[in-house]
Amino acid sequence: MVKRLLWLASLWLIPTLLWAATQVQATVSQNPVQANDGFTLKVVADGNLPSDALDTSPLLKNFIVGNTSVGQNTQIINGDFSQNTTWRVTLIAPKPGNFTIPPLKVDSMMTAPIKLTVVKAGASTKVDSIMLETSMSDHQVYPGQQVSYDVKLLVGADLRQGQLSDPKMDDGDVKQLGKDQKGTETRQGMAFETYSRHYAIFAKKVGSYVIDPPVFNGEIDTQNSLGFYGTRSVGKVGQPQSLTVLPIPDTSKPWLPAREIKLEDRWSQDPKHWKVGQPITRTLVVTATGTEANELPTLQMAVPDGFKSYPDQKDRKNYLKDGWMMAQQTMAQALVPTKAGTYTLPEVDVTWFDTLKGQYEIATLPARTVTVAPAATDQQSKVQADNSTLPPAKANADYWPWLTALVVLLWLVTLVFWLRPKWRKKAPIPSERQPKEEAASPSWQQLRQAIKSNDPAKAGQALLHWAQDKYQLHSLEALAEFFAHPPLTDAIKDLQQQRFATSSHSWNGEPLWQALNTAKPPKAPPEGSGLYARFKL
Known part of the structure; x- marks a missing residue:
């Protein structure tokens, strides 16, 4: 009860605290106006202001000032509090000519001046209540280059x-x-509601073109001289815009027009600690501004001798950023070294045409040198070979393994009798831990079938498809990092080893299935946002 009274008291105090205006705007009901015919000057200020906060005395020099009405409006939307005060002043211009409604003082602020045209009584004062404007960022472009077209x-x-x-x-x-974006704008002292729409135009062929403008058709409310209301159909056609598409400067070079190109690679693990037989996924990402994904060339990832490569994932996407079309291509490839040594991964380059500078450029990923260590099994076999040269242990020590086994057996029997009552309770089935909607999803069902088949290739593809569908993750290493569940991490590592092993071995998918059913996803999504998060490996 006390909290409610305090809340009501705060609402009562708020209007008394918001006296000062921070924004003020003045508009007229029409422009031009007829001499000796009344029109309305509207002044709106934010805040709850007294009725005498507007000083209309500067209007007396050129106008007859009639009635003035004042209204306050208060709104609370989703906890956001707002107030405004509106004055409506009836004015009459006594003679034709060009006049200026002077700046008016409202509290501590001033309105902007308004230029007003006054015509003779009976003359036409028709003003377009509907206007449709078009504009373009460029009028000369190359094939495939984006043109921004605004309406x-x-x-x-x-x-x-x-x-x-x-x-x-x-x-x-x-x-x-x-x-579409909605806003307000003042033209010749009159207030207009605005509706803005943005387009991207991609020309395909060389030549001169005229872009057919948009057309607006609608109905507005009207009021005749007798005060009766009705509707009137209105229509507007935008201004046509011309566009010249220039020929490609050098047809012997690859053609990729863009305002900017970014080429980068990402690794599922740090390649500084690489061992023979260890698969690591390298993902190349090229992002272009002001073009479409179908214009991007296919990325080439050369692999030196001593490596085997397995294509993992390819993707092309378009998305919007700061009013420009962004084209993005990714190519993931699993790399498995087959022998130890030092290797150089060749540089990756993309030739493109800079539409801002009007010249060809090359985006490059520099070559990278990596060192591959011998596999752990090779080191273990070396240790075993060294140990084989050591003299055998004495025969009187043979009874110790048997004694140790007897102690462990007695401990296990005791543990079984202690846990026996708890086993009588029904244990949950791991597969039932998944929600009903997850168990019913097609990707989850396909994943279950692939894992149960004990085929590492099918299981890997199905797991990657499920990770993309469920969490927008594009590699199995990213999935393991996302869950941070040690059994799942180990199961994924084992799966990757089997997928890219140089020789075939039997694989059991049950540990992976159990880990997936016991892993809990974190509450927060992966770091990053939008498409960038998909390539956080």
Whole structure:
């Protein structure tokens, strides 16, 4: 009860604390206006202000000031508190001409001046209540280069309904970027609601084109001279825009137009500690700004002698960033060294055309030198060979293993009798730990069948597919890191060893299945966001 009273008291005190205005705007109901005909000046300030906070005395120089009405509005939406005060002042211009509504003081702030045109009584004052504008970032481009095409619809009336079409271009793709954005704007002192839409245009062929502009059709509310309300159909066509598509400067070179290129690689494990037979996944990622994924070349990852490579995953994606189309390609490859030594992984390069500089560039990943150590089994066999040269132990020590085994056996019998009552309780079936919706998912069912078949190749592909579908992870090492569950980590390592082993061995999928059913995913998602998180290995 006390908390509720304090909360109500705080709401009562808030209006008294928000006296000072931080934003103020002045608009007129129409422009131009007729002489000796009334129009409305509207002034809106944020905050709860007294009615006399607006000083209208500067208006008396050129206008007749009529009635002034004041209203306050308070809103609390999702805990956000807002207030505003609105003045509506009726003005009459006594004679034709060009006038300026001067800045008006509201609390401690000033409104912007408004230029006003006053025409003779009876003259037309028709103003477009609907405007449709188009603009482009470039008018000369190359094939495959992105052109940003912007559309803005301005509505100065009460819009009942409307529909805006998309621009069109022959021999080109037009794609909308993001959702429509709504805002407000002042033109000639009049307030307009704005609806902005952004497009990306990709020309395919060389030549000169005219982009067909968008068309708006809708209905607005109207009021006649007698005060009756109705609706009126309105329509607008945007301005046509011309586009010239230039020929490719050098057809002997690969063609990839972009504003920027980023080439990087990621490793599932640190290659500084590499051993023979140990699979490590290397993922190449190329990201281009201002082009489409189908323009990206296929990445080539050369492998030196002494390595075996196994393609793991390929992907091409488009996504939006800061108003530009981003094209991204990834290629993952499992690398397995077959003998110890020092190796050099060759550099990776991508030739592209910088559309900002108008010249060819080369993005390069430098060559990398790695050292592969002998496998652990080789070291163990060497130790065993050295131990074989040692003299045998004395025969009188043979009874110690038997004595040790007897002590362990007696301890196990005691443990069995102590745990026997607890075993009578029904133990949970590991496979039942998964939620019903998980058990019903197709990728989970396919994963279960692949693991039960004891085929490491099928199990690896099914596990990778499930990791992508469930958690947007693109490597098995990333899945192990994501869960941080030691039994699952060990099972995945064993699976990878079997997948990329130089010789075939039998594999039992039961430990992997048990680990998957007992692992619990962390509450927080992987580090990063959007598409970048998918390549965090």
